[in-house]
Amino acid sequence: MNARITPAPAQSDLEAFWMPFTANRQFKANPRLLTRAEGMHYWTADGRQVIDAVAGLWCVNAGHGRREIKEAVARQLSVMEYAPTFQMGHPIAFELANRLAAIAPPGMDRVFFTNSGSESVDTALKISIGYHRARGAGQRTRFIGREKGYHGVGFGGMSVGGMVNNRKFFGSSMLPGVDHLPHTLDISHNAFSRGLPQWGMHLANELERLVALHDASTIAAVIVEPISGSAGVVLPPVGYLKRLREICDKHDILLIFDEVITGFGRVGKPFASQAFDVIPDLMTTAKGLSNGAIPMGAVFAQRKIHDAFMQGPENVIELFHGYTYSAHPVACAAALATLDIYATEELLTRAAALSPTWEDAVHSMRGLPNVIDVRNYGLIAAVELEPRAGKPGARAFDVFLKCFERGVMVRQTGDVIALSPPLIIERSHITQIVETLSQVIRETA
Ligand SMILES: Cc1ncc(COP(=O)(O)O)c(C=O)c1O
Numbered sequence: 274m275n276a277r278i279t280p281a282p283a284q285s286d287l288e289a290f291w292m293p294f295t296a297n298r299q300f301k302a303n304p305r306l307l308t309r310a311e312g313m314h315y316w317t318a319d320g321r322q323v324i325d326a327v328a329g330l331w332c333v334n335a336g337h338g339r340r341e342i343k344e345a346v347a348r349q350l351s352v353m354e355y356a357p358t359f360q361m362g363h364p365i366a367f368e369l370a371n372r373l374a375a376i377a378p379p380g381m382d383r384v385f386f387t388n389s390g391s392e393s394v395d396t397a398l399k400i401s402i403g404y405h406r407a408r409g410a411g412q413r414t415r416f417i418g419r420e421k422g423y424h425g426v427g428f429g430g431m432s433v434g435g436m437v438n439n440r441k442f443f444g445s446s447m448l449p450g451v452d453h454l455p456h457t458l459d460i461s462h463n464a465f466s467r468g469l470p471q472w473g474m475h476l477a478n479e480l481e482r483l484v485a486l487h488d489a490s491t492i493a494a495v496i497v498e499p500i501s502g503s504a505g506v507v508l509p510p511v512g513y514l515k516r517l518r519e520i521c522d523k524h525d526i527l528l529i530f531d532e533v534i535t536g537f538g539r540v541g542k543p544f545a546s547q548a549f550d551v552i553p554d555l556m557t558t559a560k561g562l563s564n565g566a567i568p569m570g571a572v573f574a575q576r577k578i579h580d581a582f583m584q585g586p587e588n589v590i591e592l593f594h595g596y597t598y599s600a601h602p603v604a605c606a607a608a609l610a611t612l613d614i615y616a617t618e619e620l621l622t623r624a625a626a627l628s629p630t631w632e633d634a635v636h637s638m639r640g641l642p643n644v645i646d647v648r649n650y651g652l653i654a655a656v657e658l659e660p661r662a663g664k665p666g667a668r669a670f671d672v673f674l675k676c677f678e679r680g681v682m683v684r685q686t687g688d689v690i691a692l693s694p695p696l697i698i699e700r701s702h703i704t705q706i707v708e709t710l711s712q713v714i715r716e717t718a
Pocket residue numbers: 388389390391392394423424425426498502503531532533534559560
């Protein structure tokens with residue numbers, strides 16, 4: 274079969290699209306164009322099959338080209354392509370919220386819909402401030418993020434985020450009053466940990482220091498990713514998240530888990546909160562919610578947070594926030610079909626069963642040239658490479674390019690190669706991914 278179903282654009286046709294988070298000139302000189310996807314694979318414009326070791330962008334958890342999702346989307350488009358959710362409603366938005374509440378961590382049964390992870394984060398930050406205000410603590414407006422955190426690209430998410438390249442151009446436009454916890458990546462203590470690192474729980478106590486500096490009465494919320502993905506897979510040390518929870522409770526500070534990548538089965542439970550047995554007050558999600566098929570995000574809130582807003586005259590809007598496409602009917606249809614697949618194929622827990630195989634496979638890369646760390650949890654892994662002198666990121670970028678040429682799509686961030694395959698992955702795919710990556714690392718000086 275000819276896999277090229279969309280003709281590849283000519284070089285000159287690539288100029289108008291200003292690509293996100295991309296080295297545009299490098300890409301356009303040597304484009305990597307994907308034109309079809311099915312199961313674990315993409316096909317390129319020149320007809321090559323490429324195994325997807327990153328679930329698109331950590332989102333296609335049920336694998337590509339799922340018939341059930343396509344059919345649900347087509348059906349919804351033919352029945353009602355759009356309906357507003359401002360002062361109006363449509364049934365499947367409520368159905369989806371109920372389905373999500375049923376798999377959520379305990380008590381997180383109120384759901385606010387968005388269209389992306391960035392929107393979920395900014396929504397959760399606004400809800401935090403609104404919650405405190407509704408309780409008469411309107412001076413609680415500060416946020417505490419974390420170094421190396423990634424919370425999307427809105428002004429709120431950028432401000433609480435801790436990745437320098439995402440911040441430095443926009444420095445003077447950050448939200449005021451934001452501070453950051455130290456990150457927890459320390460390979461001098463934790464290199465080649467299998468699963469969660471043992472060292473580093475004490476880093477959570479830095480929150481007490483920030484509370485002492487700013488006073489708890491000024492702080493609305495702490496936001497962290499249970500596992501940071503974009504910064505190159507940073508795992509929480511054993512006990513770290515529980516300690517954050519304790520300190521937040523002590524000072525009446527909300528805890529937000531950004532589960533945009535860890536949500537929907539990535540770590541062997543529906544959410545990392547459940548895997549780590551730490552329940553936040555707010556949880557931001559997107560990506561796996563709709564299997565990447567239609568953009569969608571959701572913020573889960575503890576009922577007490579939601580209920581704090583439900584005061585005043587009943588005809589008055591309680592939260593002045595929302596998006597034209599919050600709970601878009603087509604996205605709701607895609608998400609419901611996705612949840613059905615997750616349930617039928619038990620994908621929200623499959624990563625737990627596969628994780629020992631995955632862990633052994635990725636740790637086989639220990640000892641390869643320039644490999645200075647391998648980290649893993651659930652169906653996530655990172656291989657960190659020694660940076661080339663004076664050229665940070667260059668070695669890993671070469672590895673990324675060569676893997677793609679050899680039929681494996683990985684993700685590069687700094688000198689880290691990150692892996693987060695669709696949760697339908699089979700053992701043979703794991704072998705192929707790790708063998709190709711190992712070979713490429715061996716060949717890349
Ligand atoms: C933890 C986290 N939060 C937020 C986002 C932003 O999501 P989006 O790109 O959908 O806005 C991402 C994206 O990778 C993420 O990993």
